Amino acid sequence: MVSRKSEILDQLFEIIEARKSGDVDASYTAKLISKGPAAIGRKLNEEAVEALIAAAQNNPAELAQEAADVTFHLLVLLASLGVNPDEVWDILAKRQGVSGLEEKASRHPADKKRL
Numbered sequence: 411m412v413s414r415k416s417e418i419l420d421q422l423f424e425i426i427e428a429r430k431s432g433d434v435d436a437s438y439t440a441k442l443i444s445k446g447p448a449a450i451g452r453k454l455n456e457e458a459v460e461a462l463i464a465a466a467q468n469n470p471a472e473l474a475q476e477a478a479d480v481t482f483h484l485l486v487l488l489a490s491l492g493v494n495p496d497e498v499w500d501i502l503a504k505r506q507g508v509s510g511l512e513e514k515a516s517r518h519p520a521d522k523k524r525l
Contacts, residue, residue, distance in 0.1 A: 419495060422482065426489045442483075443490045450490055454483040 425439075432440040442450055461476035488495060508516075 419481070419485070423485050423489065423495050426485055430486075430489055439486060442486055447487060447490050450483065450487045454480065454487055457483050 429437045429439040430443045434441040434444050442453065457476060457479040461473060461480050464472035464476050485495065488498070
């Protein structure tokens with residue numbers, strides 16, 4: 411069951427979509443997207459490392475902050491490449507009830523090379 415709080419992801423993606431072609435001097439999102447997917451990926455990587463550090467330091471409050479940053483930057487990356495989060499949710503829904511090991515084993519060889 412989808413909770414009302416999960417709707418924040420859809421709302422955030424709508425805001426990102428609305429801002430992605432905006433003024434780069436007025437919008438962080440527009441500025442980041444204007445730099446391209448590689449730059450967004452580097453920022454996502456930076457935020458993911460910060461999340462890992464917070465986890466390694468056993469700091470749940472900081473981890474929550476960094477997880478929010480990771481989520482935001484992942485949504486920006488998706489938007490920059492025209493991927494709707496619904497595509498991701500559909501993939502996750504298909505994986506429900508399937509063991510992670512089983513799911514990985516079912517991927518095509520080309521998919522496995524990217525892991």
